[in-house]
Amino acid sequence: MARTLFLAAAALAGGAACAAPNPLFAPLYTADPAVLVDAGRVYLYTGRDEAPPDGKDFVMHEWRVFSSCNMVDWRDEGAPIRARSFAWAKGRAWASDIARRNGRYWFYATVEHATVPGFAIGVAVSDSPTGPFVDARGSALVTNDMTTETDIAWDDIDPAVFIDDDGQAYLYWGNTVLKVARLKPNMTELDGPITVVPVADFVEASYLHKHGGIYYLSYSQHFPEETAYMTGPTPLGPWTPRGVVMARNLKTPTIHQAFFDFNGRSYVAYHNAELPGGGEYRRSVAIEEFRYGADGSIPFIAQTRSGPSANPSAACTR
Template sequence: MLKPTLGAALVATAALAHAANPITSKIFTADPAALVDNGRVYLYVGRDEAPVGGKDYLMNEWRVFSSCDMQHWTAHPDGVPFSTFKWAARDAWASDITKRNGKYYLYVTVEHKTIPGKAIGVAVSDSPTGPFVDARGSALITNDMTHETEISWDDIDPAIFVDDDGQAYLYWGNTVMKYAKLKPNMTELDGPIHTVGLEAFTEASYLHKHAGKYYLSYSRKFPEETVYMTGPTATGPWSYGGVIMEQNTNVKTIHHAIVDFNGKSYIFYHNGKLPTGGEFRRSVAVEELHYGPDGKILPVAQTAEGPAANPSTACKR
């Protein structure tokens, strides 16, 4: 793989003057994943391409944005098409990203060509902005590997978490949450697939750690709200914490990601608030996230303003 310098990549990008929610009004975006690296936050989104009045998701690629201050976002020119995975038939549904050993691993949801149902693939790059290539040449998770439900979309929404001891975990699922350990190569399961019973779990599981505590958040019910649980390890046991974000008004989903950046915490999510926006024409936004003195996540309201500027002096421009 070629390893372009970040400076060269940024020369080829278009800086967005937009400094409010959503993070871009140029295209419709959904299902945010985020990564903080070298003082810059990178945002990975699926591109909604359904026409006005469309009745289904039309998503063919993931797009990458980045920011040094959580207000002004740079659109990187090269997306990641679902065709990166030759075994995929269509769709660029929810993804997640992590860095390990100097490489960037992007876990994605696509439709499999030959095994009916949704599948999870993993791509790798030497740069957070790509180019990404298929790390396996085959799916990591396919619908025939799990049998908890009869639906064909129960293997979606991958979330990747690397614990302090170096153990990587993959979380995913619809209706039933599943998780598995990954081998250090980040492209193979290391042991069995486990299921977790969560109250009214729908999808979009996400794990992060704050002040020594593990936070498992997910989309609950349908239409969805974002809730969280806490636990002493990356696999629980889990105790209910509360609602982070209420349901959207004109979009049934609300997929999220949580990161720490430059001394503050943030939650990304999507809604349908752009003109002509809605169920299949969504927009990713971001808010600052706060914890109470007891470690509880405080409820987050959606705003048009978004978070205050938080410029990072460590950001490599």
């Protein structure tokens, strides 16, 4: 697939470092961002909303990946995987996450299962962050019949993968009920039981990251959704609620965050529906820069049109 360079409208105009305008990746509608920082580049993975303007449901067939070495200029790397890349799935390319281990890239994805009623989580692998990704198991990692806390078909969605400094990998996921399990070193099997994490008002979009020795578990709460977070001393808590860090959207009831550090600065990716023609099923990924408090707290982060300013890494000079 041909690669297209997305240049921010105001990027580096007249030699000055300018901000990349939010939302990103017009004219595509994108949602549910996941982020990987690797070799001086940021790789941003999104679902693609393809619903018509009057659509009444999500139409999502593929995941896209975009990359940048400066947080302003974004390169469209194409569609490295589709929902039907999992032969056992009937479709629905919902939220995903990614991690690197031993030089390979492990992509965890939400799809609807073809034979087990409900949504499931698959895992795909590639030797490159831009794919192509292939099914690493030939079967789902998590299916709806493995969790019985609710009777809804979509309670096994939104995987969030995290590898700690000691090499132990964890998978968080869920809707209305937050679940966690360890992963084996092969990244394709659960290592022990699935555990429920009691979180008041939890809806979906769990995400685990670490900064300054503190573990952060963020998620969407209430509906329409807002982004909240908790902190803990380990990847399994115990968790202390810390409050809301991003307000609900005006044009879509969902919001989905991914926190990351790049080249000495901190960012959050999320989605709203602020592109022209946007709405509940036609969403738009955006990014904001923020600074942690002296105590490690995340401040309330306002959504902006300006987006982050340029932050070039050494990879930009290669």
